Amino acid sequence: MNPTRILFRRELASYFATPVAYVFIVIFLLLSGAFTFYMGGFYERGQADLQPFFGFHPWLYLFLIPAVAMRLWAEERKSGSIELLLTLPVTMGQAVLGKFLAAWAFVGIALALTFPIWITVNYLGDPDNGVIVASYLGSLLMAGAFLAVGSCLSAMTRNQVVAFILTVVACFVLLLAGFPMVLDFFRGLGFAQGVIDAISGLSFLTHFNAISKGVLDLRDLFYFGLMIGFWLYATTIVIDLKKAD
Amino acid sequence: MIETRNLSKRYGDFVAVDGISFKVEPGQVLGFLGPNGAGKSTTMKMLAGFLTPSAGGASICGHDVVDSALAAKRLVGYLPEGAPSYGEMSVIGFLGFIADIRGLTGELRRRQLDDTIGRLSLQGVVQQSIDTLSKGFKRRVGLAQAILHDPKVLVLDEPTDGLDPNQKHEVRALIQAMAKDKTIIVSTHILEEVHAVCNRAIIIARGKVLADDTPAALEARSRFHQAVSLSTDNAQAARDVLVRIGDVAAVEIDAQDQRVTAFPRPGKAIFGAVVDALTSSGIQVREIALEQGRLDEVFRQITTRPKEAA
Numbered sequence: 001m002n003p004t005r006i007l008f009r010r011e012l013a014s015y016f017a018t019p020v021a022y023v024f025i026v027i028f029l030l031l032s033g034a035f036t037f038y039m040g041g042f043y044e045r046g047q048a049d050l051q052p053f054f055g056f057h058p059w060l061y062l063f064l065i066p067a068v069a070m071r072l073w074a075e076e077r078k079s080g081s082i083e084l085l086l087t088l089p090v091t092m093g094q095a096v097l098g099k100f101l102a103a104w105a106f107v108g109i110a111l112a113l114t115f116p117i118w119i120t121v122n123y124l125g126d127p128d129n130g131v132i133v134a135s136y137l138g139s140l141l142m143a144g145a146f147l148a149v150g151s152c153l154s155a156m157t158r159n160q161v162v163a164f165i166l167t168v169v170a171c172f173v174l175l176l177a178g179f180p181m182v183l184d185f186f187r188g189l190g191f192a193q194g195v196i197d198a199i200s201g202l203s204f205l206t207h208f209n210a211i212s213k214g215v216l217d218l219r220d221l222f223y224f225g226l227m228i229g230f231w232l233y234a235t236t237i238v239i240d241l242k243k244a245d
Numbered sequence: 246m247i248e249t250r251n252l253s254k255r256y257g258d259f260v261a262v263d264g265i266s267f268k269v270e271p272g273q274v275l276g277f278l279g280p281n282g283a284g285k286s287t288t289m290k291m292l293a294g295f296l297t298p299s300a301g302g303a304s305i306c307g308h309d310v311v312d313s314a315l316a317a318k319r320l321v322g323y324l325p326e327g328a329p330s331y332g333e334m335s336v337i338g339f340l341g342f343i344a345d346i347r348g349l350t351g352e353l354r355r356r357q358l359d360d361t362i363g364r365l366s367l368q369g370v371v372q373q374s375i376d377t378l379s380k381g382f383k384r385r386v387g388l389a390q391a392i393l394h395d396p397k398v399l400v401l402d403e404p405t406d407g408l409d410p411n412q413k414h415e416v417r418a419l420i421q422a423m424a425k426d427k428t429i430i431v432s433t434h435i436l437e438e439v440h441a442v443c444n445r446a447i448i449i450a451r452g453k454v455l456a457d458d459t460p461a462a463l464e465a466r467s468r469f470h471q472a473v474s475l476s477t478d479n480a481q482a483a484r485d486v487l488v489r490i491g492d493v494a495a496v497e498i499d500a501q502d503q504r505v506t507a508f509p510r511p512g513k514a515i516f517g518a519v520v521d522a523l524t525s526s527g528i529q530v531r532e533i534a535l536e537q538g539r540l541d542e543v544f545r546q547i548t549t550r551p552k553e554a555a
Contacts (some may be wrong), residue, residue: 006345010334017333079332080326084323084390087295088346089315089346240297243296
């Protein structure tokens, strides 16, 4: 069997071997439900769509995904099992990918468990299920990008709390990259307009919103793919640099 | 076979391992000795492929640990210091994972798992999660993980640390049983262990090899080598008799237990002469022994001398 798949299976099983998985899933479902119905005005809007549901995902992910990602490498380094893992006959890329995919699949499971809300909206009205599928896909891709950022930052430290905070901050910046709050900051640093435009193009939120409108633009998919690839590659470099500490 | 050529590891200005070269053949059990921080673990981490050497290189059965890392890793069983593992997994789950990643399948996988679990007496705990195990069991799980794929080369970083005397004995017996066709490196700071399992010992300190010899030859460097020690009620009289023997260089009386030790001049055997002299002068001896040399003394001598000179 492929080493990445073996690592993936071990990692995914380890989520469910501890209370982490259940706590995460329950909190995720509770919060996404609460946001949708109370803050999103799901009923009051009188529209059969899941816009209030998906609209809160970026903010939910901002705190929940770093909680999943923080343990990815920080825990391995703290317990010393990284030494075991990286002396097994696997490449660094396989190790990084296997662990990332397991975390992603885990978040995917949590996301899939929100299906009752999809049933609800179909029961209440006649929503555009194409848009909903696209939104789920966009949400999953965004979760993957958050996780990849978290994977890299988790590799930088053996302290999970530090990893968590770094990831929240980095994701917050990436999330809002297209908004004045972040752009003004970079403008203040005296960057050229070209750089500012590039930063604004990095925003998770604009790409996610584009997908969740039901428009599956190849550029948005490509963006998340590239984002994940970049941060995972960065993870391998960081591990290589830091593993001796 | 393990070969290192001028193997070095630097962290900034700090030199952890400084140009170590040695070669270990199958059938050899090499004891890696040195004070804490001498570079033992760093060297082993480079052999196992965890750390990349700053200079020089190492190879496992001809596979360079950097250039053909995967091939080298397949041939090595490695027990990292502290025997880390995945605590939330059950013993059988963890060993099964190692078996999969080591590419063991079908009948071979089952046989190796049964065999390894039996060898390390883990039958009683296979379903327990590793976190709940005692230190001794955790160490044995780490060892099981290292020998599971029947590797040609074993790199064991303090394999008996934290074990009780019975478990230590079992682990040493295990290492000896595997020694015939394998190349084994064991790091330790328990000197009696070198006697028990190693047929060669390397002493390193501050990243450099200071001695490379058989345990017996290292002991022969001790001033206690071929010395005669005895206990008697009349230590002073015994000393007066012994200092008059021509081949005796010095006689010391231990301040604590009044044991008398006669040291020979280099290369001389004095046991017969000591016994004769004691008999003819009528000194009653409770017990008398020929010393083999003391490894701990040699160890101290070798590892502290350069520092004092500097």
